[in-house]
Amino acid sequence: MYEPIRTKSVHSTMAGNTSDFPHRSREEELDIQLAGHLAALLAVTDELRGTEPSADLDTAAERLAQQVTRLRAGHAPVRAAANAAGDEQRRAALHERAHTLAGRALVVAASRADTAAAILAAERMDAHAAASAQRPELSAAG
Template identity: 65%
Template sequence: MYEPIRRKSVHSTMADDTAAYPHRTREEELDLQLAGHLSALLSVTDELGLAQEGDRIASEIARLRSAPPVRHAGLSAADPADLHQRAHALAGRALVVAASRADTAAAILAAERMDAHAAAQLLTAAH
């Protein structure tokens, strides 16, 4: 009664072939996101000239990426108060991701950086 389909369906796509593109787990995605936030925080920390704190952040990034980060202080001549505000926000983002992936070491580091930059903001606002 009906003629059988002799061609491949036009409704099948490459998305049906799951081996055609790489997949990452949720944990891998969170690792990448956390490393990205920490890298941005490292840039601002280096610009502020906080070498010891920058080294701690760099070691966390190296742990997450299995490779040390590339560091260079691209000085933007931004106001230190603005840099502390930016660093505080970046540390907050890193804290949220670290908490969601249950990474205690990164969460503690991010919380410490948030506290330090909040205190620095208060000091620069008082002057």
Template identity: 60%
Template sequence: MYEPIRTKSVHAHGPHRSRQEELDTRLAGHLTALLTVTDELRALTPAAELDAAGRRLVTEIERLTGHTPLRAEPTASAGTPAALHQRAHTLAGQALVVATQRGDTAGAALASERMHAHAAELEV
């Protein structure tokens, strides 16, 4: 009546990433999103400070992922500078949380710096 299963389950779990690898991926994702918003801000209001921030974000993402991040072309409908600064502030905060969980002082310092810069632009 009962026939045993002779093939491996399609639901078999493969190798899992470690917690550290998961946090690396999350942090790189938040920093990449922050880089995209920074590029949008640079397109609307060019500034040397945003150029430097973009370079530092790229360096940090390269350290985490081992490759240069893909960068989107800034769009005309990205939003107002205030909305972009708000989004960047939120993303930097998320990156700070993940960097702190990961124990990454360089990532946390960069995220904190970006949070403060965007908060100053928002006059928070």
């Protein structure tokens, strides 16, 4: 009824030789995840810097870039170009996105026991939450 399988499975590890495909440790995987979350947070921070320049955002961007460079073994992150266009609603969305990314980075940093990255992520969460709370709620006129 069914034709038998004639070739070895590419997923089989029964042969005992599993060195033919790369493996990463849990720590390496967490480093990759953390660097990704921090790089995404850096991109949003750079975008926010273009819409509302501040010394706090400049300092945060530099600290984020340093952490990403450290996690990527010396490879500097790609930086976003500053875009001065943006209305209040866009800035609010960017702060919300940055808060979410900082939260994700905090979870991974805690799993990895990376104190410096965890502190930075927590500080950024607080800063973006405060920025969101200061903005008046935008409501649709009905």
